[in-house]
Amino acid sequence: MLDPIGPQSSVKPAEAQWLARIKAARRQGNHLVAFDLSEQALQDWPSSLAITYESILALARAGALDGALARYNKIFAAGQLDKIDDETLASDFAGLGGRLFKDLATRRQGEEAGRHRLTSAMAYKAGFDRFGAYYLAINAASMFLAAGYVEPAREYAEIAQRKAAEDASNYWSAATLAEAAMILGDFTSVRAKLATAAGFGTDYDNIASTRRQLAWVAALVNAPTDILDDLPGPMVLNWRAPSDLEVGYLEFEFPKDHSVLAFGPMLSAADLVTAQALLAAGAVVHLVLPCKPAMLAQQVFSDTAERLAMFNAIIANEQVSVMLVTDQGAPFEPAASLLCTQQARGLALLRAQGLAVSAQLLTPGPKGIAYSEIPTDDSDLHRALVVTDIPANRLRKPHAILFGDVHGFSNLTEFEQLEFLEHIIGGFADVLEQIKSTEYAETAGDGLFIVLSNLVDAVECSFALHAVLPKGAAAGGLPRDLGMRISAHVGPLYKRLDKVIAREKFCGMEVVRTARIEPVTPVGEIYVTEQFATALACAAPGAFICEYVGIQPMAKKYGECRMYSLRRAIAPT
Secondary structure (H helix, E strand, O other), rough: OOOOOOOOOOOOOEEEEEHHHHHHHHHHHHHHHHHHHHHHHHHHHHHHHHHHHHHHHHHHHOOOOHHHHHHHHHHHOHHHHHHHOOHHHHHHHHHHHHHHHHHHHHHHOOOHHHHHHHHHHHHHHHHHHHHHHHHHHHHHHHHHHHHOOHHHHHHHHHHHHHHOOOOOHHHHHHHHHHHHHOOOOHHHHHHHHHHHHOOOOHHHHHHHHHHHHHHHHHHHOOOOOOOOOOOOOOOEEOOOOOOOOOOOOOOOOOOOOOOOEEEEEEHHHHHHHHHHHHHHHOOOOEEEEOHHHHHHHHHEEEEEEEHHHHHHHHHHHHOEEEEOOOOOOOOOEEEEEEEEHHHHHHHHHHHHHOOOOOOOEEEEEEEEEEEEOOOOHHHHHHHOOOOOOOHHHHOEEEEEEEEEEOHHHHHHOOOHHHHHHHHHHHHHHHHHHHOOEEEEEEOOEEEEEEEEOOOHHHHHHHHHHHHHHHHHHHHHOOOOOOEEEEEEEEEEEEEEEEEOOOOEEOOHHHHHHHHHHHHOOOOOOEEEEEEHHHHHHHHHOOOOOEEEEEEEEOOOOOEEEEEEEEEEOOOHH
């Protein structure tokens, strides 16, 4: 991973060196690292608009849209964008402005969303009128259409069509021609251009971006439901093998023109055989393990040399990626097993959402392999839990864990701290009283530590806690720049008596992990771990949006963690 700390040399790195490091982090999807690098680079090159662009883009992709917009509006108001000599950079800024307001529209509803769509359209239009890039024209067309302005939408779709046709030698020109044809209602041409785009290769991210955009436009123009079939995305599978299933051999056959991504737990011999068969059929396999591979191998797959060798070969396969529920779990622990199956399914759902395809449930059985829709909740996974003989005092249970604090608290006067206790902490208490699955909560100054038994309740609690701050600050006459940040994780926890406070509390390594995430969460945001994001996607599909923001170093050198920005899904209008 890229080190977010800048070079230690006393020689100031060149602007190009900084940009190379920032862009490398961005290409890897590590948007928080890209932002950290940008901030360090701006200390050396404070007037660099190229670095400023990367900083704003990194913030936007990390989900911190308000911060990104504030920075963009600041340089826009100062007239700096009109002074850019580099035409490519100026064009990129024009596209960035359109993108920021487009993203903002997805977080708003009704008339407010419509205003942001129109602002986005005008930003793209202004960019095209100045620079002539067809990607600006097609984005202007789609945003005019979304804002309800059909004539300018058609005008800029026709312009984009002409411009893209002049450079019809790459994927994006073909995708642009397809989108323009869709806006103009020429669905036959859409299919032809998508088939052309598909011929340029199978870059998952490019195809996913196009499918998401065109699915959105298709809904606006009432296009046929199968309009995107000529640009197929990969097949995404989640397997669920009954733990008592005795199966010695499986064989899969997939269409030759389809890539296959398979997600599943590794808990039993049936999971082992399923993973091996998927790999043999050419699938890319993503495993979720309840604990470290060595412990899993010893306790579950060491009964025969053949099975142990199969497990080790699968783990070492280049087509396999691995995620752990917890590195200190046990294979037969119900909490870890449940989280393992939930997170495997959630990974499949998140990946399918990102690729704009539908995930399927794969169930191996004694009569063969069955495919079906993934259930709309995770009740089937709860029913499949295996009874264990682990002593009750050694049994952990799955819980959602929240840590939060208020930025700016340390600058309050002593009198203001009293108002903070009354209106902010008091408001937090009112929220927690309404959340019935809250099992533990404590404060320390502005800090919050909360444990809940229900994942969706933990999400609603996080949103409600954020809403307390502006109201409480106004009621208590506190500074308006107070900001809250919350981190969330899910994992198996112990419950023990704390003899100092004479109260039962929750403990375990997953509590420590969550505490190390909160200090690196941007103010105003809710950041969740991949374990939380995947379990949430399984428990409440489609209700919330978890956007991947990259691999983030945790506080106190506690390692790294794949992080997501959490927000509520808003139905399109």
